[in-house]
Amino acid sequence: MNRRLAVRTLLVAIVAVAVSACAGIPSSGPVTRVADDGDLGQSAVRYAPAGPQQGATPEQIVRGYLDAMLAFPQSTRTASTFLTAKAADSWAPSSQVRVYSQPEVSQPQAPAGSGDTGELVPGTVTVRLGFAEDAQLDRQGRYTRVAAPSAVAYTLEQVDGEWRITDPQDGLLVNEKFFADYFRSFDLYFFDRPGRRLVPDPVYLVVGDQLATNLMTSLAGGPSAAAREATRTYVPERSALRPSVPVSSRGVADVEFTDDFADLGRSSRDRLSAQVVWTLRQVPDVEGVQVLGGTTALTAGGDDTQPVQAWGGFGPSTARGRAYAVVANQVVEVDDGETRPISGTWGKDARGAQQVAVAESGVAAVLPGGAAVRLTSREGTGGRTVRGTDFIAPDWDPDGRLWLVDRPAGSTRVRVTTGSEQTTLDVGAVAGLDVTDFHLSPDGTRYALVAIDGGVGRLYVGRVLRDVTDQVRGLGDPAPVFTTAQAPRAASWASTTELAFLGDSEAGAQIYLVSIDGSETTSQVSRSGSLLPDVGADALALGTGRSQVVYVTDQRDRLWFLPPGGSWKVLDTPPVTALTIGR
Known part of the structure; x- marks a missing residue:
């Protein structure tokens, strides 16, 4: 299961729930508490909202319509009854989701021709809904933060003497509480351009019985427009997907397409299967997947029922990250709070390294002054020196390439070194950023960086661009990552x-x-229960995987360690001058 699912229960704690009672779940509707669906940490409350009441005012109709969109299990059947028949037929509730707070429903605006008393007369009226729009989800569930005031003006007319909405907004409106209770983050899996690596694309979907169907529907929508330069899909379009993905009592998800897979090559079949299996393995209780295209069933190891553990070779490396540091001018490995020099010359003499990167492929160190990087094998042989200006910490990718970032003439430059070959990448907008940290994702498909803007650090994420031969061609544009942390x-x-x-x-x-x-921003304190002492932490080494190693250095060049289930403790070492996670 996706590792991020284990922490989604913290969402409620970091989302400020500020919902007006008029748009929340009322006490008048049937609310039923049932067993928790799986281990996704969602609310166990199911809610069936009431339809429009006879004689309801325009304002009450709008409030009821908002409430009806909070049905769980999710359904728009009741919400549609607040609309005229024509509006209900044209409404597209699946096109997007808008998450709101602080709703304010205005008094109806009297139509032209009303009497002097302002009382409503037959015709049309307008009711304005104002709210703070917190976020939007696109059709596939991709999250975009908005954090801006917004409004919708509803036009209502009378149908058989009852007010109904004629112009519903595009998509659904759900309040923050509903989003926190019933939406969870999942990953859709696509491939990079060479078709070598699965690339996760996070989305938010409603949990419940339709999760498998919703995941497959989103996956069949393909990569986003912004991601198509770096990713591809082998899954047929949404129109070829059967409308439902049932899960049997044996935990087998049945995925059917109208396209016949008989003419697909083995490579395409395997990659299609991998996308489907990796995406559906996040559904609680799903143990296997059957994929059928026309009359052709796809297999894993000759079995029509593909286990959710299949196709692991397309995923990122599961190797445990190791912490390395430079201590007393030696490159050391740090394990469970103990340090030992690595084998070879670097374990004896780190050349005064300011930054270091360690992997099976070799060791690279930024030398004093930041104008040169020394690169050798893991044992310290075959050395070469790369010159530059103001190098930051280098990074090894999963394929053994060394990435070097420096700033000649005030512009950020990224070079990739493979053996004796070196390529300067087209980095686009990254060139204009004052980059202080640059790291590749565990699967090598994305990069993350910190850049100084107005004296403050900001987070960015972008995609690594490869061609079909798997040659790195450049970096996609960096997208800012919002965080509540300072x-x-x-x-x-x-x-x-x-x-x-x-x-x-x-x-x-x-x-x-x-x-x-x-x-979502969470603190390590929420996960470990241990507060990092106020020691001026300035470097971090945090490994990937379920059992994360966590180390920091402080302003006094001390090394701190957080053991699993324990509290922070300072290690008895000489001053630490560099800290990193290596492969």
């Missing part, structure tokens, strides 16, 4: 879709994690 710095990857970084708080610098879509 002054982010020392950023790295906590998973393929989540960043870890240091940020300021009233208790001093703490470790935070943020989803790459900016939808």
